[in-house]
Amino acid sequence: MRPVTDPLAPLLDLPGVPDAVARARDAVAEVHRHPTNRRGWPATAAEASVRAARASAVLDGGPAEIPEDGEVSDPVLAGSLRVAEALGPLLPTWERAPMQALARLHVLAAADLVDKDSLGRPRAGLGVTSRLDLLAGFIAGGTKVPGPVLAAIVHGELLALTPFGTADGVVARAAARLTLIGTGLDPKGLAVPEVAFLRDANRYRDTAVGFASGTTEGVTEWIVYSCQALEAGAREATSIAEAAG
Numbered sequence: 245m246r247p248v249t250d251p252l253a254p255l256l257d258l259p260g261v262p263d264a265v266a267r268a269r270d271a272v273a274e275v276h277r278h279p280t281n282r283r284g285w286p287a288t289a290a291e292a293s294v295r296a297a298r299a300s301a302v303l304d305g306g307p308a309e310i311p312e313d314g315e316v317s318d319p320v321l322a323g324s325l326r327v328a329e330a331l332g333p334l335l336p337t338w339e340r341a342p343m344q345a346l347a348r349l350h351v352l353a354a355a356d357l358v359d360k361d362s363l364g365r366p367r368a369g370l371g372v373t374s375r376l377d378l379l380a381g382f383i384a385g386g387t388k389v390p391g392p393v394l395a396a397i398v399h400g401e402l403l404a405l406t407p408f409g410t411a412d413g414v415v416a417r418a419a420a421r422l423t424l425i426g427t428g429l430d431p432k433g434l435a436v437p438e439v440a441f442l443r444d445a446n447r448y449r450d451t452a453v454g455f456a457s458g459t460t461e462g463v464t465e466w467i468v469y470s471c472q473a474l475e476a477g478a479r480e481a482t483s484i485a486e487a488a489g
Contacts, residue, residue: 391429
């Protein structure tokens with residue numbers, strides 16, 4: 245066992261986690277080495293971003309298809325697409341002031357779902373603020389666990405907290421995506437784990453509930469599953485690169 249100097253370090257000793265992390269890392273690294281992504285990555289990253297936004301919207305009850313005229317009227321899909329477009333510019337804020345970035349993600353995701361006074365404001369009670377502060381500390385450098393693990397914790401904790409009460413799923417998945425980019429695991433945002441979450445939505449929701457329970461088994465299953473989804477997201481990214489090539 246390693247010394248517990250990093251609060252999240254013990255997660256790396258959970259059964260199956262080290263192997264799952266290694267496979268996820270290798271899969272994403274391989275995608276970045278794809279010939280199409282060496283020079284043409286802006287186009288493949290843009291396609292990955294749209295696919296991620298659509299899948300995330302469906303998981304929150306929105307439609308999958310963007311109208312041919314480009315005019316998106318569904319509030320969930322519109323919010324998810326706004327969030328996707330903002331991730332790149334928002335990355336420096338995410339790394340420096342995660343709470344501010346989370347608030348901005350909610351403003352974008354829920355703009356058409358709640359009144360303006362509720363946008364970007366975490367709900368009161370049940371330790372929401374203290375848990376968000378703790379999470380923000382990890383995001384801003386308070387842990388050295390690998391990107392797949394940190395992204396899983398960010399994602400799972402935001403799903404469990406439902407900090408805003410609306411569009412929390414879209415916000416959680418976007419925050420996980422920012423984490424994957426910010427940790428350097430997927431700096432170009434090529435992987436699309438959101439598609440894997442959607443394809444097995446029941447398992448996604450069940451494992452998220454297990455994480456929220458706080459049991460060792462639940463946390464372990466969520467981290468391993470998140471890594472597996474990232475592997476699948478890398479395969480999705482490969483298909484994007486091959487189609488573009």
